[in-house]
Amino acid sequence: xxxxxxxxxxxxxxxxxxxxxxxxxxxxxxxxxxxxxxxxxxxxxxxxxxxxxxxxxxxxxxxxxxxxxxxxxxxxxxxxxxxxxxxxxxxxxxxxxxxxxxxxxxxxxxxxxxxxxxxxxxxxxxxxxxxxxxxxxxxxxxxxxxxxxxxxxxxxxxxxxxxxxxxxxxxxxxxxxxxxxxxxxxxxxxxxxxxxxxxxxxxxxxxxxxxxxxxxxxxxxxxxxxxxxxxxxxxxxxxxxxxxxxxxxxxxxxxxxxxxxxxxxxxxxxxxxxxxxxxxxxxxxxxxxxxxxxxxxxxxxxxxxxxxxxxxxxxxxxxxxxxxxxxxxxxxxxxxxxxxxxxxxxx
Amino acid sequence: xxxxxxxxxxxxxxxxxxxxxxxxxxxxxxxxxxxxxxxxxxxxxxxxxxxxxxxxxxxxxxxxxxxxxxxxxxxxxxxxxxxxxxxxxxxxxxxxxxxxxxxxxxxxxxxxxxxxxxxxxxxxxxxxxxxxxxxxxxxxxxxxxxxxxxxxxxxxxxxxxxxxxxxxxxxxxxxxxxxxxxxxxxxxxxxxxxxxxxxxxxxxxxxxxxxxxxxxxxxxxxxxxxxxxxxxxxxxxxxxxxxxxxxxxxxxxxxxxxxxxxxxxxxxxxxxxxxxxxxxxxxxxxxxxx
Amino acid sequence: xxxxxxxxxxxxxxxxxxxxxxxxxxxxxxxxxxxxxxxxxxxxxxxxxxxxxxxxxxxxxxxxxxxxxxxxxxxxxxxxxxxxxxxxxxxxxxxxxxxxxxxxxxxxxxxxxxxxxxxxxxxxxxxxxxxxxxxxxxxxxxxxxxxxxxxxxxxxxxxxxxxxxxxxxxxxxxxxxxxxxxxxxxxxxxxxxxxxxxxxxxxxxxxxxxxxxxxxxxxxxxxxxxxxxxxxxxxxxxxxxxxxxxxxxxxxxxxxxxxxxxxxxxxxxxxx
Ligand SMILES: Nc1ncnc2c1ncn2[C@@H]1O[C@H](COP(=O)(O)OP(=O)(O)OP(=O)(O)O)[C@@H](O)[C@H]1O
Ligand SMILES: [Mg+2]
Numbered sequence: 001x002x003x004x005x006x007x008x009x010x011x012x013x014x015x016x017x018x019x020x021x022x023x024x025x026x027x028x029x030x031x032x033x034x035x036x037x038x039x040x041x042x043x044x045x046x047x048x049x050x051x052x053x054x055x056x057x058x059x060x061x062x063x064x065x066x067x068x069x070x071x072x073x074x075x076x077x078x079x080x081x082x083x084x085x086x087x088x089x090x091x092x093x094x095x096x097x098x099x100x101x102x103x104x105x106x107x108x109x110x111x112x113x114x115x116x117x118x119x120x121x122x123x124x125x126x127x128x129x130x131x132x133x134x135x136x137x138x139x140x141x142x143x144x145x146x147x148x149x150x151x152x153x154x155x156x157x158x159x160x161x162x163x164x165x166x167x168x169x170x171x172x173x174x175x176x177x178x179x180x181x182x183x184x185x186x187x188x189x190x191x192x193x194x195x196x197x198x199x200x201x202x203x204x205x206x207x208x209x210x211x212x213x214x215x216x217x218x219x220x221x222x223x224x225x226x227x228x229x230x231x232x233x234x235x236x237x238x239x240x241x242x243x244x245x246x247x248x249x250x251x252x253x254x255x256x257x258x259x260x261x262x263x264x265x266x267x268x269x270x271x272x273x274x275x276x277x278x279x280x281x282x283x284x285x286x287x288x289x290x291x292x293x294x295x296x297x298x299x300x301x302x303x304x305x306x307x308x309x310x311x312x313x314x315x316x317x318x319x320x321x322x323x324x325x326x327x328x329x330x331x332x333x334x335x336x337x338x339x340x341x342x343x344x345x346x347x
Numbered sequence: 348x349x350x351x352x353x354x355x356x357x358x359x360x361x362x363x364x365x366x367x368x369x370x371x372x373x374x375x376x377x378x379x380x381x382x383x384x385x386x387x388x389x390x391x392x393x394x395x396x397x398x399x400x401x402x403x404x405x406x407x408x409x410x411x412x413x414x415x416x417x418x419x420x421x422x423x424x425x426x427x428x429x430x431x432x433x434x435x436x437x438x439x440x441x442x443x444x445x446x447x448x449x450x451x452x453x454x455x456x457x458x459x460x461x462x463x464x465x466x467x468x469x470x471x472x473x474x475x476x477x478x479x480x481x482x483x484x485x486x487x488x489x490x491x492x493x494x495x496x497x498x499x500x501x502x503x504x505x506x507x508x509x510x511x512x513x514x515x516x517x518x519x520x521x522x523x524x525x526x527x528x529x530x531x532x533x534x535x536x537x538x539x540x541x542x543x544x545x546x547x548x549x550x551x552x553x554x555x556x557x558x559x560x561x562x563x564x565x566x567x568x569x570x571x572x573x574x575x576x577x578x579x580x581x582x583x584x585x586x587x588x589x590x591x592x593x594x595x596x597x598x599x600x601x602x603x604x605x606x607x608x609x610x611x612x613x614x615x616x617x618x619x620x621x622x623x624x625x626x627x628x629x630x631x632x633x634x635x636x637x
Numbered sequence: 638x639x640x641x642x643x644x645x646x647x648x649x650x651x652x653x654x655x656x657x658x659x660x661x662x663x664x665x666x667x668x669x670x671x672x673x674x675x676x677x678x679x680x681x682x683x684x685x686x687x688x689x690x691x692x693x694x695x696x697x698x699x700x701x702x703x704x705x706x707x708x709x710x711x712x713x714x715x716x717x718x719x720x721x722x723x724x725x726x727x728x729x730x731x732x733x734x735x736x737x738x739x740x741x742x743x744x745x746x747x748x749x750x751x752x753x754x755x756x757x758x759x760x761x762x763x764x765x766x767x768x769x770x771x772x773x774x775x776x777x778x779x780x781x782x783x784x785x786x787x788x789x790x791x792x793x794x795x796x797x798x799x800x801x802x803x804x805x806x807x808x809x810x811x812x813x814x815x816x817x818x819x820x821x822x823x824x825x826x827x828x829x830x831x832x833x834x835x836x837x838x839x840x841x842x843x844x845x846x847x848x849x850x851x852x853x854x855x856x857x858x859x860x861x862x863x864x865x866x867x868x869x870x871x872x873x874x875x876x877x878x879x880x881x882x883x884x885x886x887x888x889x890x891x892x893x894x895x896x897x898x899x900x901x902x903x904x905x906x907x908x909x
Contacts, residue, residue: 050808072807079808081801089823098819099809150809354728358740361725361788369747369781371762372755379758386761434651445652448659450896454834454885456842458859459878462866463662466669466875471677473665479678487677508662516896562748569751571845572859576866586753590845593757608754615749 002062002153002186003028004049009058011044018044020210021058026154026203029184031177033201035191037233041210042190043082046156049188050079062153073102078152082159084143086131092118092142093127099150117145121175137168141175148179155180155187161196173200194221194234206230222273224261228346231271237317238277240270244345253310257287258343268345274305276342277318279328280335288338292316294328308334373612380605387598396602397610406607408582410614416499416584417568420506425560427507428514429552435515436522446519452512457505461576464505468493494577501577502584506567514559521555522548557626564622565615585611669875689876699861700880707841707857708884710772714779714840715833721780722787722832729788730795745785752782756846763850770854778850779840786835794828827895834892838885 004026011019019041026032034042047053049060051072059066067075078099086095094101096117097110105113111127118124121141131139140160147155160176161169177200180187191197197204198218205215214226225231228239242251244265249256256270280286292308295315304325308316318336328334382393400406435446452460467473475490484490494501533547574584583591585607592604669675670689672682693700728734729741747755756778760769768774806820822829844859851860858881865874 047804050804052804052807072804073810073812075808076810077808079805081805085799085802085805087802087820087823098806098811102806102810102812102815102819146809156808351734354732354734354737357724357728357732360721361744361784362740364721364780364784365744365747368759368777369750369752369755370743372757372759372781373750374758375761376754376758379761386765430651431655434648434655439648441652445655447893448656450889450893451886452659453896454838454841454889455882456838456844456859456885458842458844458862458866459666459882460662462862462874462878463666465866466665466871467662473668473680476678476680480680508658512659520896565749565751569753571753572863575863586751589757590753604757608751608757612750612754615751619749 001028003064004032004154004186004188005059005061005064006045006049007059007061009045009048009060010056011041011048011053012056017210019048019055022205022207022210022212024205024212024215026186026188028186030202031180031187031189031200033189033191033197033204034207035194035197035204035233036207038192040207042192042207043158046079046158046188046190049154050077050156051075052079076150076152077154077156078147078150079156079158080143080147080160082162084139084163086139086142086146088131090131091127092123092129092131092134095131095142096127096146096149098146103150113149114145117149118142120148120179121145137164137172140164140172144176144179148183152185155185157187157189159190159192161191161193169196176200206233223342224344225271225346228269228271231344231346236271236273238272238274239346240272240314242268242270244268247340249343249345251314253290253314256338256343257340258345259341261345263345263347268347270343270345272338272343274317275319276339277316278337278339279318279320279324280337282335286337287340288343290336290338292334292336294330294332294334297325297328297330299325308336310336376605376608376612380602380609382602384601387601396606400603400606400610405582405588409585409588412499412582413568413585416502416506416574417564420503420510420567421560421564423503424507424510424563425514425556427511428518428559429556431511431515432518432522432552433548435519449512449515452509453516455509456572457509457570458572458576460505460509461573464501464508465494465577468501468504495579497579499574499578499584502573505573505577506563510563510567514556514563517555517559518552521552525551553626557623561619561623565619568615569611666875666878669871670879672872675871689872692873693876693880699856700858700877703856703858703861704880706772706855707859710775710779710847710855710857711837711840713772713776714783715836717776718780718783718787718836719829719832722784723791723829725788726791726793726832727795727798729792731798731800744788747781748785748789753845753849755781756849760849769850770852772855774850775847775855775857778846779843782843782846783836783839786839787832790828790832790835791825794825798824830892830895834888834896837888841885 006022006024009019009022010017022041022045024032034045036042044053048055051067051070055068060068062075062077067077086092087098090098093111093114097114100110100113114127115124118126121144123138123141123145126134126138126142131142134142140163144157144160157176161172164172173196176187176189189197189200191200198221201218203216204218204221206213206221208229214221214230216224221230221234225234225236231239240249240251240253240256242249242256244258244263244267246265247258247260249258249268249270251270258270280289282289290310292310294306295309296307298305298307299322301322303319304322306318306320306325306328308318310316316336380396382389382391382395384390431449435442435449465472469475470487470490470492472490475484475487478484478490493504529551530543530547533543538546569586571586571590574587578584578587582588589604589607589611592600592607595601595604668682671685671687673684673686673688675682692698725744729737729744759778763769763774763778768777802824803816803820806816811819842859843857844863847855847857848860848863851857853860858877862874862877862881865877868874
């Protein structure tokens with residue numbers, strides 16, 4: 001039952017600022033994902049929470065208490081490293097029981113708990129194997145069991161899926177979710193993959209260059225991104241420059257209606273996800289109807305991606321079903337509908 | 348502990364020992380060589396000792412003998428070590444046993460090696476007796492003088508016997524660390540056996556070979572025990588000469604002993620500097636770098 | 638045909654030469670140690686006896702006391718050099734820091750500069766501070782040739798060492814000592830054994846440094862052996878030589894498997 005708070009956390013390595021003024025709350029019993037491109041400071045934050053690094057400034061609180069004075073081995077914030085780091089000279093069982101041994105737990109109790117936890121990660125009976133006799137996915141699960149066995153107050157997972165192939169990823173993701181639900185453990189996951197973060201986490205903190213760009217539930221990052229950078233990171237490609245006045249934005253391709261929102265009037269960029277742009281028959285019944293020319297059609301199996309040109313040089317992308325795309329060849333003129341609910345202004 | 352200071356703190360004990368015992372020793376040798384011996388009541392700085400030993404014929408004879416022994420031992424043992432490492436590189440029947448035998452003389456003290464060589468190669472030694480049995484010689488004097496000889500063959504033999512295994516094991520470890528992949532790739536690109544050795548294996552081994560020969564050269568130049576057992580009394584190897592002067596009852600000889608130590612140190616330093624420079628420029632030329 | 642061809646392969650010849658070359662000097666040592674009379678030109682001793690061995694192990698021969706001194710000094714040097722050299726090896730292998738090249742050069746200098754030169758220089762100080770004629774002084778002076786090898790071997794293993802394993806253990810609750818005991822130690826164990834082997838045999842083999850600083854009071858095996866070499870009693874010299882190499886061989890037997898096939902342990906020598 002631990003709420004983790006980062007307050008104005010900063011970390012410098014000599015000249016390099018790895019983390020800068022990050023404030024974030026990881027709610028009790030939930031999964032929070034730290035998301036961001038390589039080198040943005042995710043691992044640094046995780047190591048700071050674990051106590052492996054001392055912050056240059058700022059604070060880390062567990063349930064409202066600063067834990068900075070507590071050394072890593074007493075924090076019980078267990079980290080699972082990116083490349084699982086199983087001790088090669090110990091058996092699988094000894095690896096899993098490592099934390100209990102450090103706490104001086106009796107051997108018989110350790111043995112029993114090891115079996116329980118190996119079963120929990122669906123590897124029953126492998127205690128006597130050597131780590132190098134396991135597959136990558138199995139090694140990752142052993143690392144997870146090794147962390148869970150000490151009943152951590154906070155579980156810190158650094159890229160838990162990055163060394164696995166697509167199929168194993170799915171399996172491991174479900175395992176993490178179900179175990180986390182069952183144990184109700186505050187968990188912080190680091191990843192650079194937005195899809196993974198969305199599928200895994202209750203809350204996402206997106207970082208660029210050591211700074212937190214946006215925090216919120218996964219849907220926010222699709223529906224209400226805070227900056228163009230955030231929107232782009234989540235796969236948005238359509239941006240229209242314009243001037244906002246109330247619920248209307250004047251753009252180069254005409255004035256567009258948008259849903260009520262808290263952004264101040266003035267210059268904005270409108271964004272709409274490709275899957276929300278609709279092809280419609282040419283009638284005037286819907287708002288925000290526009291004419292466009294198909295420039296390129298890219299078949300992608302489950303959908304077709306159309307690149308369109310509006311007016312002189314405004315580009316838009318939309319996703320449509322392959323069957324619908326058959327009727328619109330390259331060079332055809334089409335009519336588009338931009339639903340006001342899905343047009344989101346960025347400051 | 349501040350991370351930036353950490354490496355220095357970890358190094359502190361070793362540096363203290365090396366600086367105090369070794370650095371202090373070299374510095375004191377230098378001071379005594381220029382006549383600063385306060386414990387004998389002498390504090391006048393003078394280069395007399397250097398002048399004196401450079402005028403002695405014994406010193407220059409010792410010097411060339413030592414240089415010859417060190418160069419010959421290093422060259423022969425490095426070459427043999429290369430051959431041995433290549434032969435021991437891949438597994439075969441009895442590989443473990445032969446590798447173990449090859450490692451066997453790593454822990455043998457040089458003193459014992461010298462005794463073994465003495466018993467083996469002296470004019471009434473084991474090999475001389477075998478030669479007699481084979482009818483090659485009739486009396487001890489017919490057997491070539493290999494120990495206590497002017498060319499110091501006995502000393503060189505002992506050094507080669509010991510250091511071939513030392514260098515060989517270093518090369519073997521390097522080869523096993525690198526693996527076969529690069530040579531296989533070269534073979535795939537059409538390199539024949541000789542070309543694979545010349546353009547892949549040898550360049551991979553060169554750094555280890557240079558390091559090992561530097562160690563061997565420095566050791567053979569400065570070692571004492573083996574020449575004492577297997578060397579002629581005159582001219583003797585430099586370290587022996589220095590030690591004899593040091594323990595001479597004539598205290599005037601002490602600065603001379605120290606001067607010889609300083610000269611030995613400088614010579615080794617210069618020769619190693621030159622050889623590493625040479626090997627480095629050669630390596631650069633091979634790689635086309637500047 | 639193929640059989641003959643196979644036995645005459647160059648590599649077979651090289652391997653045969655290795656075996657003969659390494660083992661040959663031991664043959665006369667073994668024979669002399671059990672010989673009673675062995676005059677030229679007999680290839681084998683004319684009569685055998687255990688006289689040399691009996692003498693070597695008799696109380697008046699000082700061999701047992703020399704064995705004791707040698708063992709005491711070598712074990713102390715080994716323990717002390719690893720205690721001092723382990724942190725240094727870690728620093729050189731694991732960290733980047735200013736002045737690293739200079740530090741490395743300094744630590745390796747004693748492998749290049751003859752230690753006898755430094756020992757003669759420092760002798761006066763040892764006399765002044767009462768470090769001659771006793772075991773402590775001998776142990777200290779042995780550290781000069783031993784320490785560089787220990788640091789070199791250990792820095793080699795730390796160059797391939799992943800400190801995240803220690804961090805992992807720490808977040809699992811391991812204290813500093815537990816991390817050393819359960820993570821660092823098992824990981825570097827092979828290199829530690831090799832470093833111990835080198836430390837032991839370098840100290841074990843020292844003759845002149847022991848003589849200079851021990852001043853005839855600390856009579857280790859090599860010092861004793863040398864007096865017999867000069868005396869010309871071949872049988873006792875041979876027996877004593879064999880006694881002299883026995884402990885080092887035992888140590889090698891225990892550590893041989895770490896010497897080759899393991900890049901980390903000797904790899905440090907390749908990057909001087
Ligand atoms: N010990 C260190 N010393 C110096 N710089 C460091 C250190 N650790 C991290 N950095 C720097 O801090 C920045 C953030 O590193 P961090 O490992 O936290 O990134 P990350 O987001 O985990 O990246 P990745 O996804 O590649 O693992 C990087 O620029 C990195 O180079
Ligand atoms: Mg990372």
